[in-house]
Amino acid sequence: MKEGPDIAQIGALIGDPARANMLAALTGGRALTATELAAAGGITLQTASTHLSKLETGGLLAQRKQGRHRYFTLADEAVARLIESMMGLAASRGHLRHQPGPKDPALRKARICYDHLAGDFGVRMLDSLVASGSIDAIGDGLAVTAKGESDLQCIGIDVSSLKSSRRPLCRSCLDWSERRAHLAGSLGKALLANFMEKGWARRIPESRSVIFSPEGERQFLKLFPLEA
Amino acid sequence: MKEGPDIAQIGALIGDPARANMLAALTGGRALTATELAAAGGITLQTASTHLSKLETGGLLAQRKQGRHRYFTLADEAVARLIESMMGLAASRGHLRHQPGPKDPALRKARICYDHLAGDFGVRMLDSLVASGSIDAIGDGLAVTAKGESDLQCIGIDVSSLKSSRRPLCRSCLDWSERRAHLAGSLGKALLANFMEKGWARRIPESRSVIFSPEGERQFLKLFPLEA
DNA sequence: TTCATACTTCGATGGTAACCGAAGTATTCT
DNA sequence: AGAATACTTCGGTTACCATCGAAGTATGAA
Known part of the structure; x- marks a missing residue:
């Protein structure tokens, strides 16, 4: 049995x-x-x-x-993926741990998901990359296009070197706050690292929150515009 | 906190x-x-x-x-996906419920995974579809090609009608026994239904096992050959 | 060597929840 | 109506495990 x-x-x-x-x-x-x-x-x-x-x-x-x-x-x-997907399920079933508190909005705006960016900003970034034709979305699968490869190079990310690692370049990860996909994989990690190097964003100690500086946020929103 | x-x-x-x-x-x-x-x-x-x-x-x-x-x-x-992915993790960590018993080999060979085919046969089917160019695999994503659409039509599956449903056509699902991906989504469901209609396979009551008839197995293996 | 920090192990306690027998409700069959 | 099936609710027992104080080990600092 x-x-x-x-x-x-x-x-x-x-x-x-x-x-x-x-x-x-x-x-x-x-x-x-x-x-x-x-x-x-x-x-x-x-x-x-x-x-x-x-x-x-x-x-x-x-x-x-x-x-x-x-x-x-x-x-x-x-x-990490299991925990994240359980969070997604828990959120969709209304299993919440908290009275929505002051830290919550920041967490929903931008946070770390293992090693990449999640929350509103993470979802927006992936949406924008797909809309601009930098990433192809096929079913649940994501793939960087030739255009994307050159665009990312301009930002300072060498896609070809990321490809050589064992880890998948792109992976979609379900966001528990947005209920939409954001970008994981080695490219997701590299992008977040890139933002932090540039001083656009920094982590809050003891939390998953990611805080963007005013200038960093301006640059980020310009770099990843939303469709009209 | x-x-x-x-x-x-x-x-x-x-x-x-x-x-x-x-x-x-x-x-x-x-x-x-x-x-x-x-x-x-x-x-x-x-x-x-x-x-x-x-x-x-x-x-x-x-x-x-x-x-x-x-x-x-x-x-x-x-x-269903959460349970399946927990099974995958449990299997990889060696958390087993059973002394490998007589029913176990049958289960590893072919079984139901929610509504599609899993186990050795499920993995083989996806591998073969990808190798023959019927399905494109991009990262974790799967997409039916034009060739695949016509090939599947020959078997008796109308891909275009499946596309109209809300549910994703293809989805890869990690197999806990094979540790490889097999085909889920509405196409995975339709393929299994197709095999059962043709009398190639039937379900075992009170179990997740799927049993192929000798003739059904012959046809299945011919339809989904392995790469040399 | 002595003190402090970081963590583990032991032992005792308490609370929770899984469990089943028995009784109760709802639906169908004759 | 009466009997049978399918399931729920109640009550009491039992067993497990999370918890923490206290004591023990290991590493580093003074």
């Missing part, structure tokens, strides 16, 4: 609120210490320690020791 | 073994009654009843009453 893999183990790991909060914090892409994760989960360090070892043996987390610190990250991109 | 949607609720729903087994059973695509799901979960009807109402209020299940029966299905395709 029991066929196939056991999803209950993974579900139970994510099903505890403290663990879920720690995983959500790690969706920010940064490696975090046990102490930081304890704060994110709203629990003491002892409790966090047992949770973290469960998550690690369950294959959801990876850790590396560095001095007396222990840095945790999501095990791989597959886990 | 609490940002974004609450994935813990959904995780907890999936995290109970009985509920996970019921959800997995529903991945077979059939609507099942509370009694059938109780058997799938290995619990009594009373316990199943409470589980099912939790899953329904949690937004994972939909139900329709029909006489004195109550038929449950997964709420929508998004839920």
